[in-house]
Amino acid sequence: MPVDVQTRREREKQMVSEMIALYCQKKHGTKKGELCPDCAALDSYARLRAEKCPFMETKTFCSNCRVHCYKPEMREKIREVMRFSGPRMLFHHPVMAIRHLIESKKEQARLEKTR
Numbered sequence: 001m002p003v004d005v006q007t008r009r010e011r012e013k014q015m016v017s018e019m020i021a022l023y024c025q026k027k028h029g030t031k032k033g034e035l036c037p038d039c040a041a042l043d044s045y046a047r048l049r050a051e052k053c054p055f056m057e058t059k060t061f062c063s064n065c066r067v068h069c070y071k072p073e074m075r076e077k078i079r080e081v082m083r084f085s086g087p088r089m090l091f092h093h094p095v096m097a098i099r100h101l102i103e104s105k106k107e108q109a110r111l112e113k114t115r
Contacts, residue, residue, distance in 0.1 A: 005057050013050045013051070016047070017043055018093055019081055019086070019089060020039050020042055020043045021033075022084075022092055023039065023081040023085045038077075042081070045070075049069055055067065
């Protein structure tokens, strides 16, 4: 059953927010539910990019997109967050992490077939 665009968009925003929150807690010592100013700015930026994404109908996650719309500085920050939080998400949000992994692999396989 295909997931509608708005649901996909909300899942992506939720996933990135959870990853930024985990990163901020572990790296910057913030309490659960709080973000430091830098991480709050990154979260806001990432959510805005997902909200404005014109390719949401044809992709699952930003990592599978051919067009990278993040500014270079923000792209580097989000990469750092993803490298840190990605492996840890399995322990903090296992269902979300597994769903993300499955959907990403399916999308990668679909993209390989179309190339």
